[in-house]
Amino acid sequence: MAIDDREDAVGSSGPTAAARSSADGPLIDVRNLQTAFFTEKETIRAVDGISFDIDPGETVGIVGESGSGKSVTARSLMGLIESPGRVLRGSSIRYRGIEAVRAFADEFSKRTVDIADLEAAYDPDELFGSTAATPEEFGYADPASVPLVDVAAAGYTDEIGLTSGTECVFVTDGSASTPEEIRGGFIEISRLSGEPQRKMRGGRIAMVFQDPLTSLNPVYTVGNQIKESLRQHQGIRGKEATQEAADLLEAVGIPDARRRVDEYPHQFSGGMRQRAVIAMALACEPEMLICDEPTTALDVTIQAQILDLLAEIQESRDVSIMFITHDMGVIAEVSDRVNVMYAGEIVESADVIPLFEDPKHPYTRGLLESIPGGNVDGKLSTIEGSVPTPNEPATYCRFAPRCPKAFDECHEVHPVPIRVESEGESDHTASCLLYPSDVPTAEAVARHSRRNQAGEEK
Ligand SMILES: Nc1ncnc2c1ncn2[C@@H]1O[C@H](COP(=O)(O)OP(=O)(O)OP(=O)(O)O)[C@@H](O)[C@H]1O
Numbered sequence: 272m273a274i275d276d277r278e279d280a281v282g283s284s285g286p287t288a289a290a291r292s293s294a295d296g297p298l299i300d301v302r303n304l305q306t307a308f309f310t311e312k313e314t315i316r317a318v319d320g321i322s323f324d325i326d327p328g329e330t331v332g333i334v335g336e337s338g339s340g341k342s343v344t345a346r347s348l349m350g351l352i353e354s355p356g357r358v359l360r361g362s363s364i365r366y367r368g369i370e371a372v373r374a375f376a377d378e379f380s381k382r383t384v385d386i387a388d389l390e391a392a393y394d395p396d397e398l399f400g401s402t403a404a405t406p407e408e409f410g411y412a413d414p415a416s417v418p419l420v421d422v423a424a425a426g427y428t429d430e431i432g433l434t435s436g437t438e439c440v441f442v443t444d445g446s447a448s449t450p451e452e453i454r455g456g457f458i459e460i461s462r463l464s465g466e467p468q469r470k471m472r473g474g475r476i477a478m479v480f481q482d483p484l485t486s487l488n489p490v491y492t493v494g495n496q497i498k499e500s501l502r503q504h505q506g507i508r509g510k511e512a513t514q515e516a517a518d519l520l521e522a523v524g525i526p527d528a529r530r531r532v533d534e535y536p537h538q539f540s541g542g543m544r545q546r547a548v549i550a551m552a553l554a555c556e557p558e559m560l561i562c563d564e565p566t567t568a569l570d571v572t573i574q575a576q577i578l579d580l581l582a583e584i585q586e587s588r589d590v591s592i593m594f595i596t597h598d599m600g601v602i603a604e605v606s607d608r609v610n611v612m613y614a615g616e617i618v619e620s621a622d623v624i625p626l627f628e629d630p631k632h633p634y635t636r637g638l639l640e641s642i643p644g645g646n647v648d649g650k651l652s653t654i655e656g657s658v659p660t661p662n663e664p665a666t667y668c669r670f671a672p673r674c675p676k677a678f679d680e681c682h683e684v685h686p687v688p689i690r691v692e693s694e695g696e697s698d699h700t701a702s703c704l705l706y707p708s709d710v711p712t713a714e715a716v717a718r719h720s721r722r723n724q725a726g727e728e729k
């Protein structure tokens with residue numbers, strides 16, 4: 272990317288993510304996540320280079336139509352992608368919870384890399400000599416001045432020795448001689464396997480699926496399943512676990528919890544089952560809860576109750592939530608920040624109010640017009656057609672065939688995220704050739720084109 276484009280062009284190495292971080296930074300940062308399924312027929316790029324942050328205590332919504340890659344994103348964070356699927360090299364999902372970093376550095380010290388050592392061993396000339404990357408792409412003229420963290424964020428994790436093959440790597444900031452003294456660092460969760468992965472999944476990060484029956488075992492009582500989770504993740508057993516299981520069921524609003532703890536999943540209604548699954552998730556005291564359409568199968572009243580419950584849990588336990596749904600109404604209700612996905616890509620990202628008040632991407636506008644009452648003249652319009660399977664590299668706008676605003680170049684140039692915020696707003700981006708809107712379209716297209724070429728060299 273040319274230096275003069277840095278103002279409005281952002282991407283995996285862009286300055287905005289860092290700027291948006293709270294003083295303590297995000298809990299999770301996802302950079303250039305690419306997850307593909309290698310089927311006999313084709314390679315499906317289900318998630319194709321997405322980047323976003325999740326701050327502590329924040330609810331981040333992921334919205335998009337069926338097939339846009341929401342669930343694959345969630346499964347990638349959970350380490351649940353199975354063959355023929357794979358999280359591709361160059362992807363990075365960093366978990367920055369400081370307690371987790373300390374615990375992992377302590378328990379898995381052999382796999383922990385000190386960022387100070389990494390800085391010392393990092394040779395920018397080697398990186399820029401052996402890959403197609405250019406310092407200009409990062410906004411610098413001189414290789415040595417490109418910060419290591421930008422290089423990692425741009426997906427060059429293998430090249431700088433941060434990750435290698437499937438080995439997991441935990442990074443600490445080099446300031447500490449004992450785990451308790453560690454002040455920063457992260458766990459590269461896209462490379463976890465074995466025991467560290469087990470500790471992360473269901474320990475630090477828990478997931479609630481659309482169908483509660485996928486998480487509940489029909490042959491055990493609900494109480495026993497919660498107790499198993501308490502034993503595994505917190506080492507609580509016996510009477511104490513029985514008590515805690517009932518308390519958890521009570522906390523998620525199950526009436527008569529002390530009796531119902533001994534019932535089986537089939538004795539629970541759909542809404543109560545989902546509450547039980549949430550109780551199971553909470554049993555491991557997660558810092559992050561991933562909810563994949565948790566209310567889609569429930570009727571509207573129950574749906575509202577579960578959403579209230581999640582809000583209450585977030586408030587009282589200070590968890591971060593990644594909330595996936597295709598329903599813009601639900602997104603409006605639960606999210607602090609929203610990422611709109613289309614065919615494997617994030618096409619718009621903004622705080623919830625600006626997204627709804629001033630949507631920029633034609634796809635987001637289309638989704639909003641499909642909500643009952645969302646259209647000015649009261650008509651319900653839906654976007655015609657459906658999400659294409661992303662089975663080839665994105666060298667054009669994947670939404671163009673359905674886009675009311677599409678022009679010729681949309682079929683030839685891949686749009687990159689462009690800053691579109693109004694005054695007072697932070698970090699609103701849209702990937703659309705219509706932006707930036709304050710320059711002639713030809714100039715806007717040229718910027719996308721240039722930025723795009725820089726990205727493709729990777
Ligand atoms: N196991 C798999 N094998 C092959 N392709 C897959 C697999 N899982 C997902 N995909 C493909 O990845 C793409 C994204 O799927 P994903 O389930 O993430 O969509 P989604 O946004 O969650 O949709 P929905 O709202 O229907 O749940 C789709 O094209 C899907 O067909």
Ligand code: NI
Nearest residue numbers: 341342343563
């Ligand atoms: Ni899904």
